[in-house]
Amino acid sequence: MSKKFIITQAAKKMIEQVSIGLGALLFYGFYFGVTISNLGPAFTFGIFLLPVTIGMVNVFSFYLIPKFLFTQKYFWFALYTVYTIVISIFLIALSAFYAFLYINSLESLGTEFILTKNLYLIIVAVYIVVLLASLFSAYRESYKVHLRNKELQNALLNGELQLKQEELSYLKMQIHPHFLFNTLNTIYGSAIAKxxxxxxxxxxxxxxxxxxxxxxxxxxxxxxxxxxxxxxxxxxxxxxxxxxxxxxxxxxxxxxxxxxxxxxxxxxxxxxxxxxxxxxxxxxxxxxxxxxxxxxxxxxxxxxxxxxxxxxxxxxxxxxxxxxxxxxxxxxxxxxxxxxxxxxxxxxxxxxxxxxx
Structure with missing residues (x-):
C-alpha cells in the first residue's frame, strides 16, 4: 500500500470526523439555545458533549454495525449496543455536569446559564445525532458493498462469457478437421478416378x-x-x-x-x-x-x-x-x-x- 494512498485515506477520515463534529455542534446550539437569546453558552455546552458523541458514532458506524449487524450477528449486536448505551449514559451525564459548572464559572458570559433541558432530554439529543450519523454511515457502507457486489457479479459474468466463447471456439475447432477430412477424401477419390x-x-x-x-x-x-x-x-x-x-x-x-x-x-x-x-x-x-x-x-x-x-x-x-x-x-x-x-x-x-x- 503506497504512502500517498494512506495519507489520502487519513485525510478523508479526518474530514469525515470534522463534518460529524460541526453538524453535531450546530444541532446542539439550536437544541439548547432555542429559548435563550445568547447562543454562546449553548454552543459551549455542545462542545462538552462532542467527545462522547463522536466516540459513540465511531463505535456504532465503524464497529458494531459493520461487524455484527451487517454480518447478521444480531444477538451480539444487541448485547454490545446495551453495553454501549449504559456506558454512554454515564459519560453524557458526566459531560453535562462539567459543562454546566464550566459555563456558570465564566463571568465573561454575563449571566448564569440555566439548562433548558433535563438530563433525559440531553441524552435524547446525543442519541439523535448518533442515530442520524450511524444511519448515514450504514447506508454509505451498504451502498459500497452493493457496488462491490455488482462489480464482482459483472466480473463473474465476463468470466463466464469468456469461458463460453472459449468453449465455443474449441467446439468449432473440432468441426473443422472432421469436415476437411471427409471432403478431402471425396476429392481424393474423384482425382483417383480422373x-x-x-x-x-x-x-x-x-x-x-x-x-x-x-x-x-x-x-x-x-x-x-x-x-x-x-x-x-x-x-x-x-x-x-x-x-x-x-x-x-x-x-x-x-x-x-x-x-x-x-x-x-x-x-x-x-x-x-x-x-x-x-x-x-x-x-x-x-x-x-x-x-x-x-x-x-x-x-x-x-x-x-x-x-x-x-x-x-x-x-x-x-x-x-x-x-x-x-x-x-x-x-x-x-x-x-x-x-x-x-x-x-x-x-x-x-x-x-x-x-x-
Whole structure:
C-alpha cells in the first residue's frame, strides 16, 4: 500500500470526523439555545458533549454495525449496543455536569446559564445525532458493498462469457478437421478416378474453406450464407455418390435479416452422410428448411442401415454431443432438438428461435 494512498485515506477520515463534529455542534446550539437569546453558552455546552458523541458514532458506524449487524450477528449486536448505551449514559451525564459548572464559572458570559433541558432530554439529543450519523454511515457502507457486489457479479459474468466463447471456439475447432477430412477424401477419390468433376469439387471446397476459416469467427452469419454452403456440401456429395444418392431439398424464400450461428446446420448434414447407409445400393437425404417470422425449422431425414447403432453417432468427429453443447451455449432457452431412429432412416428436427437483425 503506497504512502500517498494512506495519507489520502487519513485525510478523508479526518474530514469525515470534522463534518460529524460541526453538524453535531450546530444541532446542539439550536437544541439548547432555542429559548435563550445568547447562543454562546449553548454552543459551549455542545462542545462538552462532542467527545462522547463522536466516540459513540465511531463505535456504532465503524464497529458494531459493520461487524455484527451487517454480518447478521444480531444477538451480539444487541448485547454490545446495551453495553454501549449504559456506558454512554454515564459519560453524557458526566459531560453535562462539567459543562454546566464550566459555563456558570465564566463571568465573561454575563449571566448564569440555566439548562433548558433535563438530563433525559440531553441524552435524547446525543442519541439523535448518533442515530442520524450511524444511519448515514450504514447506508454509505451498504451502498459500497452493493457496488462491490455488482462489480464482482459483472466480473463473474465476463468470466463466464469468456469461458463460453472459449468453449465455443474449441467446439468449432473440432468441426473443422472432421469436415476437411471427409471432403478431402471425396476429392481424393474423384482425382483417383480422373473425373471431370474434380475441378468443380475443388472450387466448392474453396468456398467452404472460406466460410469455415473466416465466417465462423463471427458470432452470427446471415442464414442465407449457411444455406449456400449446405447446397455446396450437397453438391459435393452428389458428385461423389452419383446416381446412388437421391437428394430432396426444400429451401425458404424469406431469409432476409435472419441470422444464425455459423456451422450449426452443416455438421448435421455432414453426419447424415457419415452415418447414413445405402439400402440396396441406394441412399437418400431429405432436407427441409423453413422460416416463420423469427423461428427456423430444420428437418433432415436420411437412410440408414438397420444394424447401425445410434451410439456410433457420437463415437468420432464432432458427434451429436458437440452439436447439443453448442445449442445449449448459443440458444439456451430458445431451441428444441429431436432425433428419431427408425428401422431404415434417421430423422433430425431442430427448431431455433432467433431474432431478425
Amino acid at each position: 473425373r471431370e468433376e474434380t475441378p468443380g469439387l475443388i472450387l466448392k471446397l474453396s468456398n467452404l474453406l472460406d466460410y469455415i476459416l473466416y465466417q465462423t469467427q463471427k458470432s452470427e452469419v446471415p442464414l442465407q450464407d449457411e444455406i449456400d454452403h449446405l447446397k455446396d456440401y450437397l453438391a459435393l456429395e452428389k458428385l461423389r455418390h452419383g446416381s446412388k444418392l437421391i437428394i430432396s431439398t426444400s429451401w425458404p424464400e424469406n431469409t432476409e435479416k435472419i441470422k444464425i450461428a455459423p456451422m450449426l446446420l452443416l455438421p448435421l448434414l455432414e453426419n447424415s452422410f457419415k452415418h447414413g447407409k445405402s439400402q440396396n445400393g441406394q441412399a437418400f437425404v431429405d432436407l427441409s428448411l423453413e422460416v416463420n417470422d423469427e423461428t427456423i425449422n430444420f428437418t433432415l431425414k436420411n437412410s440408414r442401415d438397420e444394424h447401425e447403432n445410434i451410439s456410433n453417432l457420437t463415437s468420432s468427429g464432432i458427434g451429436l454431443a458437440n452439436i447439443k453443447k453448442r445449442l445449449q451455449l448459443l440458444y439456451p432457452e430458445s431451441h428444441s432438438f429431436y432425433i428419431e431412429k427408425e428401422k431404415d432412416y434417421f430423422l433430425v428436427q431442430l427448431q431455433i428461435i432467433t431474432k431478425k437483425s
